[in-house]
Amino acid sequence: MYSLRPRRRATALAAVAAAVTLVLAGCSGGGTSGTGATGSSDALTTFTPKGSGSVDTITWNVFQGEPRTVDPFQSADYTPNMINSNMCETLLAQTPDFRIKPNLATSYANPDPKTWVYKLRGDVTFWDGSPMTADDVVWSMRHNMTDKSSFYGYLYSNVASIAKTGADEVTVRLKKPDYLFNDELASFAGVVVEKKFYEQHGKKVGTPGVGVMCTGPYTYGKWTQGQSISVSRYDGYWNKSLPLKVKNIDFTFLTDDSAITSGLLSGQIDGTYGPPTAGLAQLKASSAGKLYSGAAPLAVTLVVANQKGAMGNADVRKALQMAIDWKGIGDQVYAGEGTAVPLQTVPAVYGFAKDELTSYADSVRTDGSAKVDEAKKLLAGVPADVKSKQISLVVPQQAETQQLGLGIKAAADRIGLHFKLNVVPATGYSNYLYDPATRGSTDLLYTQFWPNIPNPLDWLGLTAITGGTFNQSGYSDIDGLYAKAISTKDDGARAKLVVRMEQKLHDEMNPMFSGIQLTNDVWLGSRITGAPAAFDYVYYPWAAYLGGTGK
Secondary structure (H helix, E strand, C coil): HHHHHCCCCCCCCCHHHHHHHHHHHHHHHHHHCCCCCCCCCCCCCEEEECHHHHHEEEEECCCCCCCCCCHHHHHHHHHHHHHHCCCEEECCCEEECEEEECEEEEEEEEEEECCCEEEEEECCCCCCCCCHHHHHHHHHHHHHHCCCCCCCCCHCCCCEEEEEEECCCEEEEEEECCCCHHHHHHCCCHHCCCCCCCHHHHHCCCCCCCCCCCCCCCCEEEEEEECEEEECCCCCCCCCCCCCCEEEEEEEEECCCHHHHHHHHHCCCEEEEECCCCHHHHHHHHCCEEEEEEEEEEEEHHHHHHHHCCHHHHHHHHHHHHHCCCCHHHHHHHHCCCEEEECHHHHHHCCCHHHHHHHHHHHHCCCCCCCCCCCCHHHHCCCCHHHHHHEEEECCCCCCHHHHHHHHHHHHHCCCEEEEEEEEHHCCCCCHHHHHHHCCCCEEEEEEEEECCCCCHHHHHHCCCCCCCCCCCCCCCHHHHHHHHCCCHHHHHHHHHHHHHHHHHHCCCCCCCCCCCEEEEEEEEECEEECCCCCCCCCCCHHHHHHHHCC
């Protein structure tokens, strides 16, 4: 997935120039320590402390602004998912410690390589009191597979049929073995909605006047356009292990950094994920609440968008990667919250291949400091006509991304590459990622990326496989290994294939650079506590953990 604004700063060009100066100083001086409120050296936490009391109503801000829809089939970004994850549930769940477990499906079986059988919970109801049935599950999965507006249909590419095979059983038959498919049901690829509600309301589902009908801990209430979406606790919710101590939540849509910070400090906003970077120091110093940081599968990096230019040469790619001071960028541009990663896939996503990928990552790990002399030596062997080609990078017009772009341009200039930085309006930047005509011959693109699930095959499938959403250059060199991996049942054997793919991508520095991983921040005002600090709010009912502090 991709989003422009998980962390924000004021966009004054003076601030950009000042920060770039610091990054460059870090490049020449071996790096500087982070000055942000929550540096990478701070301990990360999975959950904030448990709440003990009930709270009637809280206000929670969603930092990207108002969503276009709350239809979960069309929900694939921070804001809609932050709301929908508390209303609409999935067959499997991905927990704050990045594991996948049964949820609306109590269990699953794989009786043969091309069959998955799901046993369903019998105590689940929709908010209108209707029981969740196998018919609802079959309809939801088929809708995901066939509706062109669904963001998750591509994950059903290997599915041949979906059928009710018992009162509480659904069977999925595949065209070929696919051991990624099952895990993907912990994203909205596995969301379950009420069949009759969708058939009644059609394309109006997800709009302010209609909303959704799901099984989650919070019910859709009222959407006041331009202001808020309100949800209320569902007292008939099946999962009694979740605290559910907050009765009502008003999700607001503020996007201005100063207004968000002011609202948090004053208590007008009780909490938010991704508080403004510029306000972190104030928030950490304030007694109005507490700022927590957790692990996240978030990477800030560069995507190779054009293999025909200079970026088509592996030595040019590797030299540029060496010359970039990723450590300085993490410290200064991202307020100490960015840490250089050795692989394109970040540790929170290692999943079943955790041991194998950790071992390989350790063997190629660096602190992210620039290695300018090594980069120049590598470029010495590159043909002059290749080295002289202009390399273009496009970034959106926001302070952090401009700082990043200027830091990368400075790295390219230091090693003698012909580099051009293009800054485009943030509102139109996504066209460069998704529209080849807009992108043209652009060589590199900025992205902040997060995957659907904590599984390295999901990450690779999106970024490095033919047809992947974030494989803008059409890279295809690991297609064969990937196909073999998703068809391999044994975790250990599959992990070895993942390592082989990661080795190849690292050796070629293609089609995505190894950049920096970010932490996940959450601010909780003094009245509330309990939310997961780890990045899990996009598919998991995080608000069900909130409770009062008694203040």
